[in-house]
Amino acid sequence: MIAVIIRRLIWSIPVFLLVTGITFITMHALPGGPFDTAKTPPALVDQMEAVYGLDRPLIEQYVTWLANMTRLRFGPSLAYRGQSVESFLLPALGISMQLGAFAMLFALMIGLPAGIIAALKHGHWQDRSATFVAILGVSIPPLVLGPLLYWLFALKLDWLPVAKWASLSDGLWPYISHAILPAITLGAGISAIIARLTRASLLQVLYEDYMRTARSKGLSERVVTVRHGLRNALIPVVTYMGPLAAAILTGSLVVEQIFAIPGMGRYFVTSISSRDYPMVMAVVVIYSVIIVLVNLFVDIMYVFIDPRIGHAH
Amino acid sequence: MSSSTQESATRTRATELANELASTQRRSRGLWSDMVRQLVRDPLVVISALFLLLLIVIALFPGLFAPLPYDLTSFQDKLASPGSMATSDKLAGHRYLLGADRLGRDMLSRLIYGTRVSMAVAFIGAGVSFLIGVTYGLISGYARSSIDNLMMRIVDVVYGYPTLILIILLQVFLTASSQQDPSQISGLQQIIIGLDNSTGGLFFVFVAIGAVSWLNMARLTRGQVMHYRQQEFVQAAEAIGAPRKRILRRHLLPNVLGPLIVAETLAIPTYIYTEAFLSFIGLGVQPPMPSWGGMISDAYGALRSAPHLIFFPALALSLTMLAFNFLGDAIRDAMDPRMKGR
Numbered sequence: 001m002i003a004v005i006i007r008r009l010i011w012s013i014p015v016f017l018l019v020t021g022i023t024f025i026t027m028h029a030l031p032g033g034p035f036d037t038a039k040t041p042p043a044l045v046d047q048m049e050a051v052y053g054l055d056r057p058l059i060e061q062y063v064t065w066l067a068n069m070t071r072l073r074f075g076p077s078l079a080y081r082g083q084s085v086e087s088f089l090l091p092a093l094g095i096s097m098q099l100g101a102f103a104m105l106f107a108l109m110i111g112l113p114a115g116i117i118a119a120l121k122h123g124h125w126q127d128r129s130a131t132f133v134a135i136l137g138v139s140i141p142p143l144v145l146g147p148l149l150y151w152l153f154a155l156k157l158d159w160l161p162v163a164k165w166a167s168l169s170d171g172l173w174p175y176i177s178h179a180i181l182p183a184i185t186l187g188a189g190i191s192a193i194i195a196r197l198t199r200a201s202l203l204q205v206l207y208e209d210y211m212r213t214a215r216s217k218g219l220s221e222r223v224v225t226v227r228h229g230l231r232n233a234l235i236p237v238v239t240y241m242g243p244l245a246a247a248i249l250t251g252s253l254v255v256e257q258i259f260a261i262p263g264m265g266r267y268f269v270t271s272i273s274s275r276d277y278p279m280v281m282a283v284v285v286i287y288s289v290i291i292v293l294v295n296l297f298v299d300i301m302y303v304f305i306d307p308r309i310g311h312a313h
Numbered sequence: 314m315s316s317s318t319q320e321s322a323t324r325t326r327a328t329e330l331a332n333e334l335a336s337t338q339r340r341s342r343g344l345w346s347d348m349v350r351q352l353v354r355d356p357l358v359v360i361s362a363l364f365l366l367l368l369i370v371i372a373l374f375p376g377l378f379a380p381l382p383y384d385l386t387s388f389q390d391k392l393a394s395p396g397s398m399a400t401s402d403k404l405a406g407h408r409y410l411l412g413a414d415r416l417g418r419d420m421l422s423r424l425i426y427g428t429r430v431s432m433a434v435a436f437i438g439a440g441v442s443f444l445i446g447v448t449y450g451l452i453s454g455y456a457r458s459s460i461d462n463l464m465m466r467i468v469d470v471v472y473g474y475p476t477l478i479l480i481i482l483l484q485v486f487l488t489a490s491s492q493q494d495p496s497q498i499s500g501l502q503q504i505i506i507g508l509d510n511s512t513g514g515l516f517f518v519f520v521a522i523g524a525v526s527w528l529n530m531a532r533l534t535r536g537q538v539m540h541y542r543q544q545e546f547v548q549a550a551e552a553i554g555a556p557r558k559r560i561l562r563r564h565l566l567p568n569v570l571g572p573l574i575v576a577e578t579l580a581i582p583t584y585i586y587t588e589a590f591l592s593f594i595g596l597g598v599q600p601p602m603p604s605w606g607g608m609i610s611d612a613y614g615a616l617r618s619a620p621h622l623i624f625f626p627a628l629a630l631s632l633t634m635l636a637f638n639f640l641g642d643a644i645r646d647a648m649d650p651r652m653k654g655r
Contacts, residue, residue, distance in 0.1 A: 014470075015469065015470055018470045019470065019474050022474075023482065026482050026483075026486050027482075029486065029490075030485065030486055030489045030490070135635065135638050135639060135642065136635065138582070138634075138638055139582065139631055139632075139634040139635035139638050140631050140634075141586045141589070141590075141630070141631070141634065143586070143589055143590060143593055143606065143609055143627075143630070144609070144627040144630055144631050147609065147612075147613055147616060147623050147627065148623075148627065150616065151616055151620050151623070155616065155617060155620070246475055246476075249475055250475050250476060250477035250478065253477060253478075254590055254593075257593070257594060258613070268478070268481075269481070269594055272481065272482070272485050273485070283478075284478060287475045287478060288474065288475070291475065
């Protein structure tokens with residue numbers, strides 16, 4: 001098992017190098033630099049670029065960046081002078097992660113029960129309505145749901161605050177109330193995907209031979225469904241957690257724009273247009289590392305859910 | 314006289330033969346006709362298909378449906394509520410069925426012209442990703458394992474990249490390079506940039522979405538080919554010396570096509586949404602060209618004062634995605650033999 005993890009981690013190194021390399025080249029190939037403004041004289045621009053090492057050959061800049069990266073230094077921000085990228089990306093990452101966690105929690109809380117009920121009541125009205133709502137959920141993107149919730153609950157009813165992110169030190173309710181709308185906006189589509197996956201995979205499992213065997217042994221219906229049915233049915237759902245985490249990551253880009261949350265997504269969009277190279281690189285690195293780690297986590301989770309895989313290795 | 318009866322007899326026999334031929338043909342096409350018959354039975358599918366057909370017609374001939382040009386401004390009528398009459402003299406007698414935006418442009422007309430963008434992204438995006446992805450997947454799946462490995466590692470690398478981020482980077486790159494000094498760029502680049510400008514920035518959206526969306530298709534196709542290439546009918550074709558091209562086109566492609574069509578139909582809402590999002594953050598279609606995402610972005614700024622503005626583009630976006638999702642789901646169920654009779 002540990003050998004598998006190590007092999008996977010080693011494999012992710014070339015992927016990581018290529019991803020960052022492509023981003024690095026693309027960013028530097030963009031016309032215009034971080035210090036280009038109409039008013040700055042060219043000599044000053046050259047001097048500024050020399051200070052930040054931007055006049056060096058591209059490959060040298062990349063290697064320097066890589067070396068700093070291994071010590072978790074992402075360099076100085078070019079747009080916010082005098083501050084390092086990590087000094088404000090880390091709080092932003094924290095906020096994005098909290099938003100993502102809330103969204104995932106919401107998605108699981110709605111999606112799993114809905115999928116299970118739909119499969120157990122296959123063909124009944126519960127199944128049909130759950131399936132219908134799930135298609136609706138996939139078709140109402142954050143871009144539509146966000147403004148709708150914003151208008152209804154923040155402007156019209158004035159139940160929930162928006163356009164801010166509170167920390168836990170502000171109190172429990174302010175913290176949660178700020179997170180509710182963004183988390184629902186981000187999680188709704190994911191919960192629909194989870195519900196559909198759970199339903200489909202549980203339906204397939206319910207008619208397996210081992211289910212009949214378990215019943216014929218005299219096990220109660222509840223034990224059969226949960227211990228034998230659900231546990232097997234959840235494997236495809238867990239497999240899909242990797243792509244789902246990626247979906248939450250990119251989805252938070254949208255949601256942070258809509259609700260003006262100071263997370264990573266907002267920094268990403270603004271840093272591209274201001275040619276803040278270190279910032280863009282940092283965001284891309286963090287995103288790809290998260291995706292690699294989630295996929296690794298999924299692989300490990302497999303073993304716990306599906307004992308067959310552990311023995312095979 | 315006798316010649317005419319002979320003739321009619323021949324004709325009857327010919328008809329019989331034709332009928333027989335037609336019936337065997339129908340029997341051999343059973344899967345497809347079964348599928349269509351099952352699809353037509355579901356009212357939701359029929360409604361979705363008709364709705365999409367309507368959108369295609371609107372997208373092809375927006376001028377026939379739109380009461381006003383999409384960029385006609387009338388400042389007296391800014392943020393006009395739905396159903397109100399135009400106040401300016403030049404538009405006397407015009408009724409804003411869906412209201413007017415913050416520049417006094419008719420929302421209905423903009424919505425209708427916006428259909429063009431979403432439909433173009435849906436079909437051209439799907440076409441590009443299908444063409445590139447399926448070709449790539451077919452070659453990779455049928456090639457030697459060393460070539461297959463190389464081709465799939467390339468896919469893996471791009472796959473490890475968060476999709477939306479790659480699209481944003483590409484889009485920024487493309488739009489930034491189009492704003493360069495015209496004297497510095499070559500003729501081909503100028504043609505491409507001209508194409509992009511004349512489509513209001515839509516061309517680069519196609520390129521950015523197309524560059525990313527074929528990956529899934531390629532993986533799926535390769536998986537399918539790997540499954541079928543070991544089967545007897547492919548081995549038989551190889552044994553009688555059929556050239557590779559023929560095996561790929563006549564034997565493998567028809568067999569792998571089904572799941573690919575389903576996957577592509579279900580991917581279309583993502584393309585539509587990606588364009589809407591790009592336009593929302595100002596990286597997509599350039600104003601004044603209307604796109605539903607851009608309209609949502611515009612209206613979002615005026616959510617307090619004119620919440621009705623966001624309603625119609627949001628509804629249009631969701632309904633279109635919904636129709637494609639319904640259709641894709643229904644085709645998948647209709648193709649799945651296990652779903653028969655359910």
